Amino acid sequence: MITTDFVVGSPCWIDIAAADVSAAVEFYRSVFDWEYEQLDDQGEYGYFRLGGRKVAGIGSLTEEDARSAWMIYFRTDDVDETSQTVRQLGGTVRREPFEDDQARMAQFSDPLGAQFAVWQPKGAQGVEKTDEPGALNWIELYTTHVAAAKEFYVNLFGWQMEDMPLPSGSSTYSLITPSGGSQERMIGGMMQLAPEHLTLTSGLPYWHPVFAVQDCDATMSRVVSSGGSVQMGPENAAGVGRMAVCLDLTRSDFVVLESAAE
Numbered sequence: 001m002i003t004t005d006f007v008v009g010s011p012c013w014i015d016i017a018a019a020d021v022s023a024a025v026e027f028y029r030s031v032f033d034w035e036y037e038q039l040d041d042q043g044e045y046g047y048f049r050l051g052g053r054k055v056a057g058i059g060s061l062t063e064e065d066a067r068s069a070w071m072i073y074f075r076t077d078d079v080d081e082t083s084q085t086v087r088q089l090g091g092t093v094r095r096e097p098f099e100d101d102q103a104r105m106a107q108f109s110d111p112l113g114a115q116f117a118v119w120q121p122k123g124a125q126g127v128e129k130t131d132e133p134g135a136l137n138w139i140e141l142y143t144t145h146v147a148a149a150k151e152f153y154v155n156l157f158g159w160q161m162e163d164m165p166l167p168s169g170s171s172t173y174s175l176i177t178p179s180g181g182s183q184e185r186m187i188g189g190m191m192q193l194a195p196e197h198l199t200l201t202s203g204l205p206y207w208h209p210v211f212a213v214q215d216c217d218a219t220m221s222r223v224v225s226s227g228g229s230v231q232m233g234p235e236n237a238a239g240v241g242r243m244a245v246c247l248d249l250t251r252s253d254f255v256v257l258e259s260a261a262e
Helices: 021-032 079-088 146-157 216-225
Strands: 011-018 035-038 045-050 053-060 069-075 092-099 103-109 115-121 136-143 160-165 172-177 188-192 206-212 229-237 241-247 253-259
Touching (some): 011 021, 011 136, 021 035, 021 045, 021 053, 021 216, 069 206, 069 253, 079 092, 079 115, 115 206, 136 146, 146 172, 146 188, 216 229, 216 241, 216 253
Parallel strands (some): 136 188, 206 253
Antiparallel strands (some): 011 069, 045 053, 092 103, 160 172, 172 188, 229 241, 241 253
16 A cells, blocks of 8 residues: 655655647546646646645656656655665666755666656655545556566665465566555565566566556546557456556556455
């Protein structure tokens, strides 16, 4: 469960870099009933809100040959120190530390190629709503080498990892908890996939967000009617709920999860 009392290593902000911001805004309005707040006349960055509270950001895609995608930001107490550690662990600093009135940030790739970012709060702690329909409630890493990914992130953030077998029995799913946290504070998971199954990124690992929804099938219908598509599902996961892997109209991936009844 992701909460808003963020600790080091927990996801605290998400945003999407979109090739067509206006189209993406309309898509997510339709799917999640998000409201949009544009921050400047140029429309270079804005916030999505749900019930008046920030749930995500959106900006223009600026990197040449990059794909539209969601970015996960993890809480840190020192962006500059984290950047040094990323380099020492074999990762890449894609964007050197920078700041605005909300936070000091940096963007990285892990040694296997998965992109992520960090957030050191200044004026804002991060998202203002989690673990409710329409808000972030889990994160996932699809990686080509789970053992190497674990080693990197455990050394970077101090994560606690716990493996569980997938229902198929063919592989495991590695659960992530911030350092010192209880099982109730699990924030996500990672699983190993062969490069040929990572078609969105031409074989590179990647992170994606999971959004809570009240009705997975109804949300999936909204995704499709709004110009997106469903990559996998919907399917039921015992003890977890009903989920679907979705693509928005620019093929940015995210998951929707209707939690199992307790």
